[in-house]
Amino acid sequence: SQQGEEDPQALSIQEGENATMNCSYKTSINNLQWYRQNSGRGLVHLILIRSNEREKHSGRLRVTLDTSKKSSSLLITASRAADTASYFCAIYAGNNRKLIWGLGTSLAVNP
Amino acid sequence: SAVISQKPSRDICQRGTSLTIQCQVDSQVTMMFWYRQQPGQSLTLIATANQGSEATYESGFVIDKFPISRPNLTFSTLTVSNMSPEDSSIYLCSAVTGNRDTEAFFGQGTRLTVV
Numbered sequence: 068s069q070q071g072e073e074d075p076q077a078l079s080i081q082e083g084e085n086a087t088m089n090c091s092y093k094t095s096i097n098n099l100q101w102y103r104q105n106s107g108r109g110l111v112h113l114i115l116i117r118s119n120e121r122e123k124h125s126g127r128l129r130v131t132l133d134t135s136k137k138s139s140s141l142l143i144t145a146s147r148a149a150d151t152a153s154y155f156c157a158i159y160a161g162n163n164r165k166l167i168w169g170l171g172t173s174l175a176v177n178p
Numbered sequence: 179s180a181v182i183s184q185k186p187s188r189d190i191c192q193r194g195t196s197l198t199i200q201c202q203v204d205s206q207v208t209m210m211f212w213y214r215q216q217p218g219q220s221l222t223l224i225a226t227a228n229q230g231s232e233a234t235y236e237s238g239f240v241i242d243k244f245p246i247s248r249p250n251l252t253f254s255t256l257t258v259s260n261m262s263p264e265d266s267s268i269y270l271c272s273a274v275t276g277n278r279d280t281e282a283f284f285g286q287g288t289r290l291t292v293v
Binding site for chain 1: 182184209211218219220221223226270272279280281282283284285286287
């Protein structure tokens with residue numbers, strides 16, 4: 068399967084701590100994206116990292132990509148209760164014009 | 179960017195009936211997609227909605243059960259036909275404005291319960 072795999076499946080931390088989520092995949096990619104979903108609603112795009120990029124930042128978010136290991140990580144620094152959500156990675160691979168989704172990580176940030 | 183309005187946001191339906199979900203984008207998009215998501219799980223692609231032609235369905239999904247229309251570049255509907263309790267799920271509309279190098283936008287989802 069080309070589906071991405073994320074770990075951990077669930078993560079619980081205290082406010083102010085950092086949260087790290089990992090995503091692994093099995094095929095060559097064009098880009099890898101991270102999304103956030105609150106309470107089973109619509110997904111919101113966080114960051115897109117291309118296959119020739121190794122690291123990207125957006126505010127408190129840092130994404131790394133290691134194409135040799137076919138893996139990516141999402142780091143949320145100084146977490147807040149509002150960061151409580153499910154986080155998904157998704158990839159575009161080859162000529163496929165549809166995203167392939169990971170299984171998601173459920174993050175709980177406790178006040 | 180694109181803003182997607184999806185409705186209804188939730189519905190409770192009787193088994194054997196059909197529900198049509200609407201998805202309206204505020205700008206022209208290149209591709210539109212319909213997903214299903216079971217609680218606590220990942221997204222499963224139902225089909226790609228093609229403008230002016232039949233949708234492209236993923237394995238396990240058929241047109242008779244999930245007819246899709248996309249009459250123009252900004253609007254699509256998904257119908258869940260002859261519903262059973264197994265169809266209870268969240269249905270999500272998504273769109274992209276470019277090709278593979280751009281982000282996807284999502285509607286807020288339709289939470290469907292079949293009783």
